[in-house]
Amino acid sequence: xxxxxxxxxxxxxxxxxxxxxxxxxxxxxxxxxxxxxxxxxxxxxxxxxxxxxxxxxxxxxxxxxxxxxxxxxxxxxxxxxxxxxxxxxxxxxxxxxxxxxxxxxxxxxxxxxxxxxxxxxxxxxxxxxxxxxxxxxxxxxxxxxxxxxxxxxxxxxxxxxxxxxxxxxxxxxxxxxxxxxxxxxxxxxxxxxxxxx
Amino acid sequence: xxxxxxxxxxxxxxxxxxxxxxxxxxxxxxxxxxxxxxxxxxxxxxxxxxxxxxxxxxxxxxxxxxxxxxxxxxxxxxxxxxxxxxxxxxxxxxxxxxxxxxxxxxxxxxxxxxxxxxxxxxxxxxxxxxxxxxxxxxxxxxxxxxxxxxxxxxxxxxxxxxxxxxxxxxxxxxxxxxxxxxxxxxxxxxxxxxxxx
Numbered sequence: 001x002x003x004x005x006x007x008x009x010x011x012x013x014x015x016x017x018x019x020x021x022x023x024x025x026x027x028x029x030x031x032x033x034x035x036x037x038x039x040x041x042x043x044x045x046x047x048x049x050x051x052x053x054x055x056x057x058x059x060x061x062x063x064x065x066x067x068x069x070x071x072x073x074x075x076x077x078x079x080x081x082x083x084x085x086x087x088x089x090x091x092x093x094x095x096x097x098x099x100x101x102x103x104x105x106x107x108x109x110x111x112x113x114x115x116x117x118x119x120x121x122x123x124x125x126x127x128x129x130x131x132x133x134x135x136x137x138x139x140x141x142x143x144x145x146x147x148x149x150x151x152x153x154x155x156x157x158x159x160x161x162x163x164x165x166x167x168x169x170x171x172x173x174x175x176x177x178x179x180x181x182x183x184x185x186x187x188x189x190x191x192x193x194x195x196x197x
Numbered sequence: 198x199x200x201x202x203x204x205x206x207x208x209x210x211x212x213x214x215x216x217x218x219x220x221x222x223x224x225x226x227x228x229x230x231x232x233x234x235x236x237x238x239x240x241x242x243x244x245x246x247x248x249x250x251x252x253x254x255x256x257x258x259x260x261x262x263x264x265x266x267x268x269x270x271x272x273x274x275x276x277x278x279x280x281x282x283x284x285x286x287x288x289x290x291x292x293x294x295x296x297x298x299x300x301x302x303x304x305x306x307x308x309x310x311x312x313x314x315x316x317x318x319x320x321x322x323x324x325x326x327x328x329x330x331x332x333x334x335x336x337x338x339x340x341x342x343x344x345x346x347x348x349x350x351x352x353x354x355x356x357x358x359x360x361x362x363x364x365x366x367x368x369x370x371x372x373x374x375x376x377x378x379x380x381x382x383x384x385x386x387x388x389x390x391x392x393x394x
Binding site: 057058059060072073074075076078097098099100101102103104107108109119126128130131134135136137138139140141142143144145 | 254257269272296298327332337339341
């Protein structure tokens with residue numbers, strides 16, 4: 001028997017410096033990733049008077065900020081934090097998606113946990129190259145990961161441009177979130193050694 | 198410039214209860230995975246008088262012991278330990294492979310580290326279903342992971358049947374490894390709730 005609280009399809013939105021809103025309920029991350037959110041959907045990540053809840057920490061991945069894709073690094077020290085929102089990854093870009101279904105919520109590393117039960121179905125934009133049928137490749141040669149955090153201006157922009165639209169926030173709710181977002185979100189990004197002199 | 202110590206293609210052999218040797222330098226894991234090793238190859242994981250060195254801990258994965266496939270669980274508490282040996286994953290089975298190239302060795306969580314430099318190219322048998330071009334699926338619904346360790350008999354069998362063949366061990370070398378293998382290797386396996394009453 002599945003738990004009645006099973007959530008509809010969610011998408012993992014990594015919270016980084018390079019997310020920007022489009023019209024039509026879409027958010028662009030880097031050059032290759034575009035996520036459409038459902039403004040009336042039931043998001044796993046929630047905002048209340050105490051701030052943001054149910055933030056997913058994705059361990060063993062780093063984000064390629066230029067393309068917006070998540071890259072498996074096989075290093076348990078790397079992570080990307082983000083929110084799980086009702087929506088989908090739009091196709092047409094040169095990236096692969098893992099459509100993950102029915103992960104028991106207690107398997108996910110969710111911080112500031114509140115009211116999460118049952119299974120969670122979610123998608124994430126992952127970078128894997130297909131060499132041939134059944135054979136995939138991840139190339140980390142000459143790549144390094146670096147720790148990134150958000151400053152006050154970056155956190156303010158994310159709240160005003162992105163979170164306010166997804167969650168239809170009031171001015172007062174926004175004000176309370178600036179500090180929260182700045183303090184919670186940090187992540188590892190992946191860079192080519194050549195572009196990192 | 199790449200480091201001159203770059204290793205040739207390696208394969209990740211998870212050390213679990215259900216690995217068994219075939220003829221022709223092949224090792225079968227569960228019903229779906231078969232690995233061919235190169236007996237004269239240069240293995241990243243090495244055996245010396247002090248025991249086994251350069252063991253890879255793959256975090257965020259559990260093994261499906263019935264099929265031998267590694268399953269991404271997105272839980273940073275899950276892991277599978279194994280050895281990196283010169284060889285390849287044989288095809289023809291219903292599983293997908295990620296062929297990972299050029300991962301800097303300092304990104305991998307390697308324990309009992311000894312003489313590992315440069316990049317490591319390795320493959321691992323991973324369970325991902327392809328829904329359509331560029332869209333993949335992992336299904337963990339109604340699955341649980343459980344911690345598994347090896348008892349003395351299981352460790353002895355792994356040394357005699359598998360490690361002795363890969364590394365061409367003498368009787369004395371085998372004797373020294375029994376305890377080492379029993380103490381080092383443990384892992385998380387994934388099971389369906391239904392088959393786990």
